[in-house]
Amino acid sequence: MTATASAYEAHFRVWRGDVGGGGLEDFEVEVNEGEVVLDIIHRLQATQAPDLAVRWNCKAGKCGSCSAEINGRPRLMCMTRMSVFGREDVITVTPLRAFPVVRDLVTDVGFNYTKAREVPAFVPPQGVGPGEYRMMQEDVDRSQEFRKCIECFLCQDTCHVVRDHEENKAAFAGPRFLMRVAELDMHPLDAAAESGLDRKTTAQDEHGLGYCNITKCCTEVCPEGIKITDNALIPLKERAADRKYDPVVWLGNKIRRRTP
Amino acid sequence: MATGTEPTSTEPHTESGTGVRGRTRAAIAAPHLRTDRWWLAPATTAAGLFAFVVYSTWRAFANADYYAAPYVSPFYSPCIAENCEPMRHGPNWEIFGSWWGLSPALLILIFPLGFRLTCYYYRKAYYRGFWASPPACAVAEPHKKYSGETKFPLILQNVHRYFFYAAVLVACILTYDTVLAFRDEHYEWGHMGLGTLVFLVNITLIWAYTISCHSCRHIIGGRLKHFSKHPVRYRLWGWVGKLNARHMLLAWASLVSVAVADFYVYLVASGAFDDPRLF
Amino acid sequence: MTVVERQQWDVVVVGAGGAGLRAAIEAREQGARTAVICKSLFGKAHTVMAEGGIAAAMGNVNSGDNWQVHFRDTMRGGKFLNQWRMAELHATEAPDRVWELETWGALFDRTKDGRISQRNFGGHEYPRLAHVGDRTGLELIRTLQQKIVALQQEDEKEFGDYEARLKVFQECTVTRVLKDDEGQVSGAFCYERESGRFFVLEAPSVVLATGGIGKSFKVTSNSWEYTGDGHALALLAGAPLLNMEFVQFHPTGMVWPPSVKGILVTESVRGDGGVLKNSEGKRFMFDYIPDVFKEKYAESEAEGDRWYDDPDHNRRPPELLPRDEVARAINAEVKAGRGSPHGGVFLDVSSRMPAEVIRRRLPSMYHQFKELADVDITAEAMEVGPTCHYVMGGIAVDSDTAAARNVPGLFAAGEVAGGMHGSNRLGGNSLSDLLVFGRRAGLHAATHAVAATDRPAVSELQIDTAAAEALRPFSAEGQEEGTVPENPYTLHQELQQTMNDLVGIIRREAEMEEALRKLADLRVRARRAGVEGHRQFNPGWHLALDLRNMLLVSECVARAALERTESRGGHTREDHGAMDRDWRRINLLCQLRDPTGGLAATDPVRGQISLRRETTEPIRPDLLALFEKEELVKYLAEEELFE
Secondary structure: OOOOOOOEEEEEEEEEEEOOEEEEEEEEEEEOOOOEHHHHHHHHHHHOOOOOOOOOOOOOOOOOOOEEEEOOEEEEHHHOEHHHOOOOOEEEEEOOOOOOEEEOOEEOOHHHHHHHHHOOOOOOOOOOOOOOOOOOHHHHHHHHHHOOOOOOOHHHHHOHHHHOOHHHHOOOOOHHHHHHHHHHHHOOOOOOOOOOOOHHHHHHHOOOHHHOOOOOHHHHHOOOOOOHHHHHHHHHHHHHHHHHOOHHHHHHHHHHHHOO | OOOOOOOOOOOOOOOOOOHHHOOOOOOOOOOOOOOOOOOHHHHHHHHHHHHHHHHHHHHHHHOOOOEEOOEEOHHHOOEEEOOOOOOOOOOEEEEEOOOOOOOOHHHHHHHHHHHHHOOHHHHHHHHHHOOOOOOOOOOOOOOOOOOOOOOOOHHHHHHHHHHHHHHHHHHHHHHHHHHHOOEOOOOOEOOOEHHHHHHHHHHHHHHHHHHOOHHHHHHHHHOOOOHHHOHHHHHHHHHHHHHHOOHHHHHHHHHHHHHHHHHHHHHHHOOOOOOOEOO | OOOOEEEEOOEEEEOOOHHHHHHHHHHHHOOOOEEEEEOOOOOOOHHHHOOOOEEOOOOOOOOOOOHHHHHHHHHHHOOOOOOHHHHHHHHHHHHHHHHHHHHOOOOOOEOOOOOEOEEOOOOOOOOOEEOOOOOHHHHHHHHHHHHHHHHHHHHHHHHOOOOOOEEEEEOEEEEEEEEOOOOOEEEEEEEEOOOOOEEEEEOOEEEEOOOOOHHHOOOEOOOOOOOOHHHHHHHHHOOOEEOOOOEEEEEEEEOOOHHHOOOEOOOHHHHOOOEEEOOOOOOHHHHHOOHHHHHHEOOOHHHHHHHOOOOOOOOEOHHHOOHHHHHHHHHHHHHOOOOOOOOOEEEEOOOOOOHHHHHHHOHHHHHHHHHHHOOOOOOOOEEEEEEEEEEOOEEOEOOOOOEEOOOOOEEEOHHHEOOOOOOOOOOOHHHHHHHHHHHHHHHHHHHHHHHOOOOOOOOHHHHHHHHHHHHHHHHHHHOOOOOOOEOHHHHHHHHHHHHHHHOOOOEOHHHHHHHHHHHHHHHHHHOOEOOOOOOOOOHHHHHHHHHHHHHHHHHHHHHHHHHOOOOEOOEOEOOOOOOOHHHHHEEEEEEEOOOOOOOOOOOOOOOOEEEEEEEOOOOOHHHHOOOOHHHHHHHOOHHHHHO
16 A cells, blocks of 8 residues: 555554453554544554454444544544544554453443343234334334444443443443333334333333433434433433322323223 | 464453453553543533532522512512512512511522422533533543432432422513513513513523423423324424423523523612613 | 364354344244354344345335336346346245334334335335335344344243343354265354354254355455355355356445545435436436336436436436446446546535435435545535445355255355346345345245254364364464465455456456466465464454455356356446347356365366356246336347247
8 A cells, every 4th residue: 555645654552452451552553544543453453463353344334343442532433533633643542441351452242232132122012913014204203213323332331330330230221222222112113011011110120220310421422423311311211200200190190090 | 273372361350440440341540541621521510500509509698689670580589488578569479477587589499499400401510510420421430339310319300390390380480570570660561671681581591491301391292102193292392302402501591691680680789780771 | 183162053044134133033933943153243244234225015105016016127137137036036025024024123214104115226116115214224133133132032031041042143253164974064163253262053054144245355335244254155065156247336335535435325315316427517327328228217317307206207317227337337437537536426415405305314324424524415426436335146045945055954045145136236125135035044944954853963073174274374384484474464455456456347358367367376375374363353363264265255256257258237348248148048156176175276277166057947937927028138038038
């Protein structure tokens, strides 16, 4: 590859190591016009550190694999353009710091898959066959926003509830999977309630919604721009409040249920 | 089998700490590696809130200079104690008898205070600004334990919607105050002063902030499963949603405007300033 | 002797994209204990990159649509080279597969009356693509992923173990499909990328659903996973590959900046009204309508523009020709010096739709250009050019059962399987292909596994051989005196450059011969590919192993392309520019020269791949009857027409 006129040498500090320990290593590496951080990591692999471990797939911000922390901020490496940094800046790249490290920039994101399994799946409505589903666009808009999620787990990584408190991992599903609960609860045809599952209550009782103190870091880091806090977590908190903290709603439901 | 291809170590490092410095996490000693001025936002927030707390405490306990016909300070409205200054057609009802000797502001400020204290935006602001929980995104928080809003007292944040109902009432009364501000100092209708404009701006912002509340958004339509069956509520929900997106901005704007309105009344009541009449 | 963990499963699915997951769901629902093994994390498969939609003739938007029309479009798009039975099954079953997704929680965009909305796409006569904005692939993968989780939740309730009957081995790679002495599939040899640990999954049925081969080309829309693993595994197991010369170059990939060159710009941009212009501002596609499509496409800009609102009385604009036509046209414009500053052409939506509509209908395109190229597509035109996107060729399979030929117990579905799309795939037909044939592969793999009374045996010797092969890159230094180990990254780059330059969108005989020589040289050097470090998450090692697959597949592509002396669909020969009706019946099958699955041959002329011609079965008369005689004359040879 020939260097173009606009190419320059950048200073990178990349965390290398594994669960046994490690540290930041310094690299000087060529940067060309229009490149993103992932390009530079690849150049390091191809020229200086062939065994540098990094996870990536699509390189277009669609798969959510190349999550890392760049200058301390959780980001997708493929969507972080080098042009946002000054030429003299030192660019530090570390693995996600909320999850156990595997090697170099790769972490064990198993926590997220465990949590995904704990959210009860979509419950199809009884008596509505395939092809008979009718849903209005305005009714699916909300859940569709949440389904834009590419599961990069940056929100899970940045959320201080588990990032700073390992012990909360058991009780707290994290923004991604609380959003999944919200998505299902807002799904116009989800029949969980009819099957005896109240997602509003379980959001708090089983998925740890109460741990969220709505400090919005999940929304800040979301590469898809999903308004996780405003559109998923807070509405879910309000729905839980309907169930558990609002005697007016409670009374209303009681009366309505008695009178046919 | 080839040698030297086995992984070097599988045992966690021993420099154990908590959170990002835990045993299984990547061994990085620094609590964060952010290079931007991440502390600026929480510091500004804390400073702003602190300034308002100092100002409002002084004004709430002052029990003076809160009425200058036709203006009543929003801190003292409605005035519901016997020791209130008389306001003609003003929002004073002597619900509390003579036994109440403290500032009447304290009786009523509980409601807007509670509304703002349990507001989803302010919660973020003071959790970050005062509590450092977290100080900023991906910056390690200093606390050993964290249980969020799962336990007393923070579980009480769930009563936000009741404060919302109260805040609507308070906003109605402040609207009434603004209507009364279209009088002159002799209670003649059809006049306006600079204070009227101050009150108009304030009440607009108070309403915008109140309506943009997340609880309001939920009640007005958010709790529905099928918007298509409730077209009116859906449309309202959409409008509230647009405002809600600016909840933070409105929270600050209305906080400032309410302080300004109060300070304006203070200046006029204490005689430091004469309300310029427009007509 | 290598001691590796062995596990017994009924069905092993290699690949966790749309086809793999759909196969796994079906196999598990048929009662087979099913393992899915994938190179990436669960839910990251290349399917997420699919943007436009899933083609299925549901007729929600235009009730004139039905499976016959879809079948016709598919055959036309593939220039009649399609395995017609696959195209038939695909067209008839696609609507059911889409509706089924809704019962698993998928949320497609809706029509006014609450049904699944469908959009226009190149080569489809009616609006046919079920979609979610421009992130349909993500919706598909997520829905299937969540269905898998739902099945695991059922198993957890029943057995107390989420993985009792369905397990996903994520970030694992299969290096060999194992067979017993009788040639039956007996399992798969795998390694875990994270630790480098080897393991064997024993199973009587293996479904290959590994996707495509794009990473053998320099400019590609494909992710790193697309190294032709399934193609190579099938070859090595003794199964033939079909029509590998047909590689689709998507007409619109990003061309600037260089680091994102090749990333896809969805066809929906054109389906929703985007137009292609050259540097002179001309909508050049009107000059490139081939004879076979003359009656179907608009002749003037005015007519093309009217079509968006009144498709029943106007013909569609030529921007919506099948992908091969558009890609060639762009290529020709650039060659003629009418290209954009960075060597593409202009794709413009900004002058065709209000900014707000663009942001709503094409959100990820807006995002992609804004973030990666600093281009605001609501205000200026995009620069686009062809990018390697899809391989129509693949493992030769039985149309109904998805079973690979010659190897009992081996199945293939999705991009890795060949035949369905003929010489060129229509946009949107890929996602439906994944679902239709993924399900069929899972169904028949499960049936095969249940029928197998004795589990085919896996011998220690096989395991040792496979382990030695996989560890070879670590001992590369010591092989021969005086030779330096080769850097796998360098080899990969050279391979990509070779394929891109010499077996790319326009092909010439001499260049392909040159390519075969270069490939032979790369094969020799690849045997010296060495890596540093250890086996734990070592990308250099992973790449060194993938090189074997890419080299095998590339040779197939080059050999088949050299053999087919005509231009058809995704295969364009400069020296044989016309479509030849006599070639329509000819399929080219690639097979490994060494029947034992060894890879010794590195002779440039002989190579590792042998090629053979095969005449296809005639198209069933009732399907032929769906076409006008005048149209068939353009495609079918004289003898076929008389039959």
